[in-house]
Amino acid sequence: MEFDLILALSVAGIMLGVIEGIKPGPLLTMVIKETLSGGLKAGIWTAAAPIFTDGPLIIISLFAATWFSTRPVFLAIISLLGAIFLIKMGFECFSIEPPDLKSTNSEYSKSFKRGILTNLLNPNVYVFWFLIGGPLMASVVNEEPLAPVAYAISFLISIIAVKTTIAYFFDKTRGQISSKTYKLCLSICGIAMIIFAFGFLYQAIDLFNV
Secondary structure (H helix, E strand, O other), X not given: OOHHHHHHHHHHHHHHHHHHHHOOOHHHHHHHHHHHHHOHHHHHHHHOHHHHHHHHHHHHHHHHHHHHHOOHHHHHHHHHHHHHHHHHHHHHXXXXXOOOOOXXXXXXXXXXXXXXXXXXXXXXXXXXXXXHHHHHHHOOOOXXXXXXXXXXXXXXXXXXXXXXXXXXXXXXXXXXXXXXHHHHHHHHHHHHHHHHHHHHHHHHHHHHOO
């Protein structure tokens, strides 16, 4: 058993997970939005989305990294669908009212579903696993089969932990901010989602022209 290789891949997974966790993107924006509108549990459920979106991609990317990278039309379709979804969610941010902090009837299942859908329609997730994560794991799987497993687990734990911490921070501050500031924060989330949507549209057009 190559313990050095397992440790190296684990450290790489943690580092990349932390980077992806704090990097601005659709899922992070969705975590903040769900936390502000539904509370900490809603934010945590949204942050847990990578378990169910990245998990299957980790397995698939080991076998399909090369094939996927030579067929950009699939990424283009995902980019287009992601843009449509983000525009819809972005405009919804402008009409959300401040939550009743005494209410405990938040629909966490919907937050979880929105988090999964956001990540599934984010082409950057596919780009990361098929062009970065997949090839990295594939390069060591023959030497040490446990190394890719260590990488995947450490990545998922770290990215979820970081996003959960961010959700906790926003949950603690939401009860101390005014309705005006609250709506401003959600509006910023909405604008960010729309900006990401245009980025996805640009990426889709660029991929269709390849």
